[in-house]
Every structure is written in C-alpha cells, then in structure tokens.
Amino acid sequence: MGRLDGKVALITGAARGQGRAHALTLAREGADIVAVDIAKQIETVPYPMATPEDLQETVKLVNDLDRRALAVEADVRSAEALAAAVERGIAELGQIDIVSSNAGIWSLGALHEITPEAWQDSLDVNLTGHWNMIRAVIPHMIERGRGSIILTASVNAIEPCWNYAHYNAAKHGVLGLMKSAALEYAPNNIRVNAVSPGFMKTKMNEFPGGFAFSTGRDDATLEDHEKASYGYYALAGRGRLAPEAVSNAVLFLASEEARDITGQNIPVDGGHLLIPGFNGNPIYDEQP
Numbered sequence: 001m002g003r004l005d006g007k008v009a010l011i012t013g014a015a016r017g018q019g020r021a022h023a024l025t026l027a028r029e030g031a032d033i034v035a036v037d038i039a040k041q042i043e044t045v046p047y048p049m050a051t052p053e054d055l056q057e058t059v060k061l062v063n064d065l066d067r068r069a070l071a072v073e074a075d076v077r078s079a080e081a082l083a084a085a086v087e088r089g090i091a092e093l094g095q096i097d098i099v100s101s102n103a104g105i106w107s108l109g110a111l112h113e114i115t116p117e118a119w120q121d122s123l124d125v126n127l128t129g130h131w132n133m134i135r136a137v138i139p140h141m142i143e144r145g146r147g148s149i150i151l152t153a154s155v156n157a158i159e160p161c162w163n164y165a166h167y168n169a170a171k172h173g174v175l176g177l178m179k180s181a182a183l184e185y186a187p188n189n190i191r192v193n194a195v196s197p198g199f200m201k202t203k204m205n206e207f208p209g210g211f212a213f214s215t216g217r218d219d220a221t222l223e224d225h226e227k228a229s230y231g232y233y234a235l236a237g238r239g240r241l242a243p244e245a246v247s248n249a250v251l252f253l254a255s256e257e258a259r260d261i262t263g264q265n266i267p268v269d270g271g272h273l274l275i276p277g278f279n280g281n282p283i284y285d286e287q288p
C-alpha cells in the first residue's frame with residue numbers, strides 16, 4: 001500500500017533535479033505522473049536548462065516503477081499551455097489530485113544591473129508561473145472538492161541574498177500567493193502549501209558564475225562549490241542537499257497525513273535559516 005495509491009500528480013520542472021525527484025518519490029508511493037517541463041533554453045538563464053531527452057528519462061524512470069507518466073513540454077509562463085497540460089492529464093490519467101509547482105530559474109546580477117529581460121523572466125517563471133499553474137488546475141479541483149497544491153519557494157522567500165534581487169522578489173511573492181490561494185480555496189477543501197529548499201545539489205547552481213558566487217573566487221571549481229556549501233548549513237555534515245530531501249516534504253504535504261495542513265511553508269534547509277550570520281560583504285575602516 002502506497003501513501004498515494006490511485007492519485008495523479010502533475011509536476012512542473014519535472015525533467016530533472018528536484019522535479020524529477022518529486023516525480024519518482026510520488027510514483028514510488030503509487031501516484032501516476034504528469035511531467036511538465038519547458039525542456040528548452042531561456043536566453044537569460046546562465047546554465048543549460050533541461051532537454052526533451054531529460055523529460056523522456058523522467059517518464060521512463062516513473063514507468064520503471066510501474067506507474068503511468070505523461071511527458072508534456074510546456075512553459076509555465078503560458079497559462080494556455082498549462083491548461084492544455086491539465087486537460088491532457090485528466091483525459092489520459094483520469095484526474096489530478098496533486099500539483100507540485102516546482103519549475104524555476106536562477107540568474108545573477110547586482111540589483112541595478114539586472115537586465116529588464118532577466119528581471120521579467122525571473123518574475124514570469126518564478127512567480128507568475130505558479131499563478132498560471134494554480135488557475136489552470138483549480139476549476140478541476142473545485143469541481144472535485146479536493147486537491148493538494150505545493151508551490152516550490154526557497155529560503156530566499158524568507159531571507160534575501162546578494163546579487164539576485166529578481167529571484168528574491170519573485171520567491172517572496174510565492175509565499176504571498178500560496179497564503180492567498182490557501183485562504184481562497186479552503187472552503188473547497190483544496191490545500192495549498194509551499195516548500196522552501198536551501199542550497200541544493202542540482203544543475204541550477206552548477207555553472208562558473210554559481211561557483212564564484214558560493215566561494216567568492218572567479219576560478220572556483222565544482223569541487224570548491226561543493227565544499228563551500230557546507231558553510232551554508234547548521235546541521236552537521238550537510239553540503240548541498242539531495243533533491244529527495246525536498247521530495248519527502250512534498251510527499252508529506254501531498255498525502256493524507258497533511259489533510260489538515262494548509263497555508264504553510266516548510267523550509268528544507270538543514271537549519272540554514274537559524275544561522276545568525278556574518279556580513280558577507282563587510283566594509284572595513286582603515287584600521288579594522
């Protein structure tokens with residue numbers, strides 16, 4: 001007996017990383033999966049995004065668990081594309097019980113130097129994408145009088161960080177959107193919650209700019225990046241967290257065990273948000 005037997009979960013950003021881990025974790029507990037991903041590059045994103053082959057691999061891995069899966073290439077910036085994904089999921093798998101709205105992008109730049117294009121892409125994918133996802137699935141969930149929606153935010157929905165104001169602003173908005181949706185759809189027995197990952201072992205931060213960001217060194221390598229990530233966590237022995245760490249929180253929020261929980265955010269951050277912290281960019285006077 002799985003915790004999600006007979007359920008169908010739609011997951012955005014499912015081609016790789018956390019989205020793929022969520023798909024496999026939910027499938028292992030019995031859910032069929034609608035795997036949605038843009039599966040192509042957005043120009044302002046400084047690392048390679050997922051490919052159609054990545055998305056097909058997620059479907060294959062779900063099928064290997066004896067669960068059904070659909071691959072849907074769709075951009076969360078398009079309300080129409082998400083509505084079509086929902087329609088196809090219902091037509092081919094029967095219904096949608098769970099949505100993990102997980103797709104996201106990251107880029108870097110000082111607040112006043114972020115290009116208007118990068119700003120807009122970040123807001124469109126990281127915030128409006130969740131709004132699009134909610135409005136695509138909500139009529140179906142209202143009709144059924146049930147549903148669990150889980151938005152992926154970030155620790156940067158709670159605390160800012162240098163050099164990505166567009167991401168911080170969008171992610172802060174995700175928690176506001178989540179709470180509004182939780183309140184508005186509570187009478188329909190639809191739960192809306194969020195997960196907030198810390199510093200994750202995914203391709204989103206594996207590029208030279210990401211290595212420089214975590215280490216403060218332009219010549220830093222993936223190995224340096226990995227080492228630096230240990231400084232991010234309070235809990236012992238934690239470097240970049242495995243995507244499955246977040247999947248377990250998604251599974252909990254999707255399951256009946258969380259049937260009375262709505263409007264909440266679960267940081268999966270190894271205690272990062274507890275750390276009082278140092279100024280990472282201190283200004284010294286002449287005689288420190």
Ligand SMILES: NC(=O)c1ccc[n+]([C@@H]2O[C@H](COP(=O)([O-])OP(=O)(O)OC[C@H]3O[C@@H](n4cnc5c(N)ncnc54)[C@H](O)[C@@H]3O)[C@@H](O)[C@H]2O)c1
Binds near residue numbers: 018037040077154
């Ligand atoms: N990696 C981290 O350290 C970290 C930390 C906190 C929060 N997050 C969040 O976790 C989520 C998952 O990221 P990840 O770490 O797995 O990174 P990732 O880059 O490996 O995966 C993100 C996936 O989203 C897809 N995607 C991006 N834009 C899309 C769009 N417009 N439409 C549809 N799909 C799109 C990508 O193709 C990719 O497959 C994101 O929301 C991200 O902001 C990540």
